[in-house]
Amino acid sequence: MTQWENAIKSIITQQMEICARNEDVAVEQIIRSLKNGLAVIPANRLHTNLTLPSIIGKGFRVKVNANIGTSFGHADLKEELEKLKVAIETQADSVMDLSTWGDLREIRKEILKNSPIPVGSVPIYSASVKAFDSKKSVIDFTEEDFINMVLSHAEDGIDFMTIHAGITNRTLQRLRNGNRILKMVSRGGAIITGWMLKNGKENPFYEHFDEILDIAHDYDVTISLGDGMRPGSIIDATDPQQIEELLEMQELVERAWGKGVQVMIEGPGHVPLNEIEANVKLMKKIGKGAPIFLLGPLPTDRGVGYDHIVGAIGGALAGYFGCDFLCYVTPSEHVSLPDIEDVREGIVASRIAATVADVAKRSKKALELEKQMAVARVNFNWEKMFELAIDSRVALEKYSKRPYDDKGCSMCGPFCAIKVTEEFTLKGT
Amino acid sequence: MTQWENAIKSIITQQMEICARNEDVAVEQIIRSLKNGLAVIPANRLHTNLTLPSIIGKGFRVKVNANIGTSFGHADLKEELEKLKVAIETQADSVMDLSTWGDLREIRKEILKNSPIPVGSVPIYSASVKAFDSKKSVIDFTEEDFINMVLSHAEDGIDFMTIHAGITNRTLQRLRNGNRILKMVSRGGAIITGWMLKNGKENPFYEHFDEILDIAHDYDVTISLGDGMRPGSIIDATDPQQIEELLEMQELVERAWGKGVQVMIEGPGHVPLNEIEANVKLMKKIGKGAPIFLLGPLPTDRGVGYDHIVGAIGGALAGYFGCDFLCYVTPSEHVSLPDIEDVREGIVASRIAATVADVAKRSKKALELEKQMAVARVNFNWEKMFELAIDSRVALEKYSKRPYDDKGCSMCGPFCAIKVTEEFTLKGT
Numbered sequence: 131m132t133q134w135e136n137a138i139k140s141i142i143t144q145q146m147e148i149c150a151r152n153e154d155v156a157v158e159q160i161i162r163s164l165k166n167g168l169a170v171i172p173a174n175r176l177h178t179n180l181t182l183p184s185i186i187g188k189g190f191r192v193k194v195n196a197n198i199g200t201s202f203g204h205a206d207l208k209e210e211l212e213k214l215k216v217a218i219e220t221q222a223d224s225v226m227d228l229s230t231w232g233d234l235r236e237i238r239k240e241i242l243k244n245s246p247i248p249v250g251s252v253p254i255y256s257a258s259v260k261a262f263d264s265k266k267s268v269i270d271f272t273e274e275d276f277i278n279m280v281l282s283h284a285e286d287g288i289d290f291m292t293i294h295a296g297i298t299n300r301t302l303q304r305l306r307n308g309n310r311i312l313k314m315v316s317r318g319g320a321i322i323t324g325w326m327l328k329n330g331k332e333n334p335f336y337e338h339f340d341e342i343l344d345i346a347h348d349y350d351v352t353i354s355l356g357d358g359m360r361p362g363s364i365i366d367a368t369d370p371q372q373i374e375e376l377l378e379m380q381e382l383v384e385r386a387w388g389k390g391v392q393v394m395i396e397g398p399g400h401v402p403l404n405e406i407e408a409n410v411k412l413m414k415k416i417g418k419g420a421p422i423f424l425l426g427p428l429p430t431d432r433g434v435g436y437d438h439i440v441g442a443i444g445g446a447l448a449g450y451f452g453c454d455f456l457c458y459v460t461p462s463e464h465v466s467l468p469d470i471e472d473v474r475e476g477i478v479a480s481r482i483a484a485t486v487a488d489v490a491k492r493s494k495k496a497l498e499l500e501k502q503m504a505v506a507r508v509n510f511n512w513e514k515m516f517e518l519a520i521d522s523r524v525a526l527e528k529y530s531k532r533p534y535d536d537k538g539c540s541m542c543g544p545f546c547a548i549k550v551t552e553e554f555t556l557k558g559t
Numbered sequence: 560m561t562q563w564e565n566a567i568k569s570i571i572t573q574q575m576e577i578c579a580r581n582e583d584v585a586v587e588q589i590i591r592s593l594k595n596g597l598a599v600i601p602a603n604r605l606h607t608n609l610t611l612p613s614i615i616g617k618g619f620r621v622k623v624n625a626n627i628g629t630s631f632g633h634a635d636l637k638e639e640l641e642k643l644k645v646a647i648e649t650q651a652d653s654v655m656d657l658s659t660w661g662d663l664r665e666i667r668k669e670i671l672k673n674s675p676i677p678v679g680s681v682p683i684y685s686a687s688v689k690a691f692d693s694k695k696s697v698i699d700f701t702e703e704d705f706i707n708m709v710l711s712h713a714e715d716g717i718d719f720m721t722i723h724a725g726i727t728n729r730t731l732q733r734l735r736n737g738n739r740i741l742k743m744v745s746r747g748g749a750i751i752t753g754w755m756l757k758n759g760k761e762n763p764f765y766e767h768f769d770e771i772l773d774i775a776h777d778y779d780v781t782i783s784l785g786d787g788m789r790p791g792s793i794i795d796a797t798d799p800q801q802i803e804e805l806l807e808m809q810e811l812v813e814r815a816w817g818k819g820v821q822v823m824i825e826g827p828g829h830v831p832l833n834e835i836e837a838n839v840k841l842m843k844k845i846g847k848g849a850p851i852f853l854l855g856p857l858p859t860d861r862g863v864g865y866d867h868i869v870g871a872i873g874g875a876l877a878g879y880f881g882c883d884f885l886c887y888v889t890p891s892e893h894v895s896l897p898d899i900e901d902v903r904e905g906i907v908a909s910r911i912a913a914t915v916a917d918v919a920k921r922s923k924k925a926l927e928l929e930k931q932m933a934v935a936r937v938n939f940n941w942e943k944m945f946e947l948a949i950d951s952r953v954a955l956e957k958y959s960k961r962p963y964d965d966k967g968c969s970m971c972g973p974f975c976a977i978k979v980t981e982e983f984t985l986k987g988t
Contacts, residue, residue: 202972204961230974258974268974269983305984311933313980320976324983362976363933364918365926403879403919429875429915431932434944435953439868439911446858446872450832464936465958467969482868486858489793490832497794503860504740504792507893515863524864529894532633540896543631545659545687545697547749547791551742554698554753555734 132350133171135390137164145173149185154495163187167383168419169454170290170392172224172248172352177287181246184223186394187421191493192449192484193223195250195423195457196477198241201467205232207240213473214241220477220521222458224289226250230259238286248289250354253279254318254335269324273334280342284349292396293342294318294356295335296378301359302326304371312362315399319358339382343389352392354423355379360398364431367401368409376416383420394421394455397448403429406444410451423455424448437463438472438479445480449487456480478521485520508548510537561779562600564819566593574602578614583924592616596812597848598883599719599821601653601677601781606716610675613652615823616850620922621878621913622652624679624852624886625906627670630896634661636669642902643670649906649950651887653718655679659688667715677718679783682708683747683764698753702763709771713778721825722771723747723785724764724811725804730788731755733800741791744828748787768811772818781821783852784808789827793860796830797838805845812849823850823884826877832858835873839880850883857888866892867901867908874909878916885909907950914949937977939966 136143142157146164149171150157163169169187173180186193198213200206210229217225224247229237234256242249256279261270283291297319305313305323314320326333335342346353359375361367379395386393395417401409406427413422427444428437441459449456460468460476468476488496499518506514512529519525529539538546565572571586575593578600579586592598598616602609615622627642629635639658646654653676658666663685671678685708686700693699712720726748734742734752743749755762764771775782788804790796808824815822824846830838835856842851856873857866870888878885889897889905897905917925928947935943941958948954958968967975 201969202963202974204969230972255974262973267983268979311930312937312977314984315976317971317974317976317979320979320984321974324979327984363936364929365933403875403915404921430911430918431929431936432914432947432949433911434948435950435957436907436911439871439908440915442868443872443875443912443915446832447876462957462960462970465954465968465970466961469960478865479868482859482862482865483872485861486832486869486872489859492833500793500860501740504794507792507860508741518861519863520861521864525894528864528891531891531898532895534631539894540630540633541891541894542746543659544691545631545684545746545750547744547746548741550697550746550749550753554696555742555749555756 137161145171145183170352172289174287174289174349186455192487193455194480195224196222197226197228199227199229200231216474222477224248242287250290251283251288252292253283258321276334281345284345284351290352290354292354292356294322294358296375297333297358298336301374304374308371310366315362316358343391346391355395357396361400364402368405380416394423397424399425401427406447407451410453421454424453425457426459438476442479442483445483446486450490481520566590574600574612582619599781601718603716603718603778615884621916622884623909624653625651626655626657628656628658629660645903651906653677671716679719680712680717681721682712687750705763713774713780719781719783721783721785723751723787725807726762726787727765730803733803737800739795744791745787772820775820784824786825790829793831797834809845823852826853828854830856835876836880839882852884853877853882854886855888867905871908871912874912875915879919910949
């Protein structure tokens with residue numbers, strides 16, 4: 131039985147218990163949210179070492195995903211496992227293995243074997259890489275290849291999979307009629323669109339969606355409906371092409387629920403700040419409340435080299451308006467395969483965004499931590515401040531850069547407002 | 560005549576012309592905005608090398624200020640001038656010299672001599688440092704000391720000054736009645752409050768506000784009404800103590816305008832995301848439309864070591880809702896005096912926030928740059944992408960980390976969506 135089916139029968143799974151404890155909520159709330167599809171617990175029944183599952187959805191802490199994986203000419207398993215280690219250390223809630231180079235299955239299996247957090251993947255990459263490796267073009271694969279890859283990822287223990295089933299002939303009609311600058315920036319989306327046009331067929335992910343759901347059900351894989359038509363520039367945001375794909379997702383969400391499969395929907399990557407609220411609310415409405423997995427979003431395209439900051443701005447606001455799951459963006463986005471330091475910076479930036487969103491949503495736990503930080507500050511309790519910091523190591527490093535031996539720090543020295551208040555102001559009140 | 564008085568008489572100054580050119584607007588718009596106090600051009604008549612003045616206010620690009628200056632035990636003029644150089648290179652719109660150590664006047668004069676951008680200061684620091692240097696407590700100075708410091712800063716050519724005149728006996732009443740965790744985190748605010756309580760007198764900045772305005776008028780110094788009661792924690796945000804000080808500012812704004820003095824108001828530093836809109840709108844309303852100068856704001860206190868990212872999240876949203884001028888926050892905020900690299904990172908983060916706000920406000924110029932970036936991307940025009948990046952140097956560095964010799968980059972290699980679209984998708988449409 132899937133987590134959803136257990137919830138329907140009010141059976142409490144081990145994963146539900148862990149989530150309830152981590153979220154500081156009653157397990158009944160977990161069950162209620164799973165039942166009505168407002169939350170998911172990605173947990174493939176074969177990912178046996180998943181000791182840190184997460185519940186993603188309305189009413190729970192905003193979660194953070196980190197993409198790792200190899201790319202063209204660079205497939206170093208050790209480096210990927212090191213990225214995974216950093217992801218766990220910096221408290222990412224999940225990773226996605228987006229590898230497109232090397233022995234994909236070995237990499238995937240090793241990541242799963244070493245990951246106590248949920249692992250996601252994009253099976254179409256495997257089909258595409260297989261074609262490319264056989265000296266064919268990246269779109270030269272069959273419908274069977276698709277389905278086999280989904281099955282193979284499920285068998286390996288993948289907890290959630292991006293399936294670009296929302297690109298249909300209707301969506302392509304919008305692509306033809308549209309006037310985007312950047313037609314497509316989703317790898318999966320571009321590959322599947324190329325395949326559809328070359329073969330003159332409907333999207334095999336859409337055509338065979340029931341088969342995919344059957345596999346997902348057997349292994350309890352959470353389906354993440356990919357946003358192949360997501361805009362790749364501020365100028366292209368919130369256009370008919372993007373929204374058309376979203377509209378297709380409503381049917382897919384209902385079909386997933388109909389088969390007892392957990393499902394979430396993915397959202398646009400490049401969105402100006404003034405359109406984030408509308409995008410998130412529309413996704414929640416059309417998606418019937420299914421959890422939202424958002425890349426970024428990025429509210430400017432000019433922050434190259436700092437897209438983790440751009441993504442944190444968009445992510446904080448998206449999280450506040452109801453986005454449940456932030457896909458991190460690293461400083462190397464758009465220009466380079468991220469290295470280990472990029473992974474760290476990307477996760478911390480996204481965790482800051484998630485924290486900002488949780489605080490803004492008046493999460494009891496998030497506010498309690500903010501209060502503890504304020505109390506630590508007024509008491510010059512540096513140990514506690516570092517402990518409460520989202521990245522304790524870097525907080526301590528920055529403090530230690532210029533040592534200061536009195537109560538405050540080297541920024542204000544004897545003119546520290548908290549010290550002055552303590553010495554002169556409170557006495558007089 | 561001040562910029563404001565010139566505007567009233569429809570006289571076009573050189574500074575107005577430069578601003579009109581930089582903002583890509585008609586000089587009439589500059590004049591109109593200055594006239595009704597909705598914008599300011601900080602430009603002390605003695606800061607003769609101010610070749611890059613800025614107009615700050617409604618309808619113009621969101622601006623970024625960088626705080627530099629010495630602190631306890633660390634007064635290296637060369638380092639401060641290097642920070643200034645970095646600020647100019649990374650396109651900060653202004654700097655504030657917040658020095659509290661060393662020969663303050665020499666530092667100030669050297670910064671001004673080398674700064675083509677407006678320079679701000681906080682004269683109360685000078686009075687306080689003078690007291691501290693004479694082995695007295697940081698609040699042991701006279702009312703004359705205050706006024707003399709304002710005059711001295713104006714004579715040196717300071718373009719805008721923070722004056723904490725909004726802390727009055729009424730505000731202190733709120734401080735007494737309140738139950739903040741962190742009573743005060745503004746250095747100037749804490750010092751002046753200590754002084755008021757010790758001397759049992761009204762705030763000398765409030766009492767002598769007309770004298771200060773006369774000095775400001777003579778040199779055309781823009782007054783920035785300091786937020787001494789700004790909350791220092793998320794938990795303390797938007798409380799009566801903070802708002803009481805804001806209420807006092809309305810009278811002060813009107814008195815400044817009555818004397819032909821340009822004025823802006825400063826705002827809270829620590830504000831949860833869900834209260835940023837209300838704060839900015841209340842400040843605009845109570846401040847009668849005077850430009851808003853905001854520190855951060857910071858929507859979580861747990862991002863220690865990454866407060867530039869936290870500040871960018873708050874700043875982008877504040878800018879979108881009408882904040883005109885973002886005071887940067889560096890990664891060392893709360894823990895250490897910023898070094899040169901901190902200054903760079905802080906400015907870039909704030910410029911990203913300002914860009915996000917300008918894009919969200921549908922600024923024609925900002926959208927044009929976004930469009931150019933999208934076009935550069937679809938054409939794999941890397942030179943142009945780096946040129947359009949907010950920090951071109953870092954964008955190029957990140958790209959060069961893992962060279963890729965085909966059109967795309969090492970992130971996606973042959974699976975680059977833009978390449979796939981070009982090769983397979985467009986052909987079929």
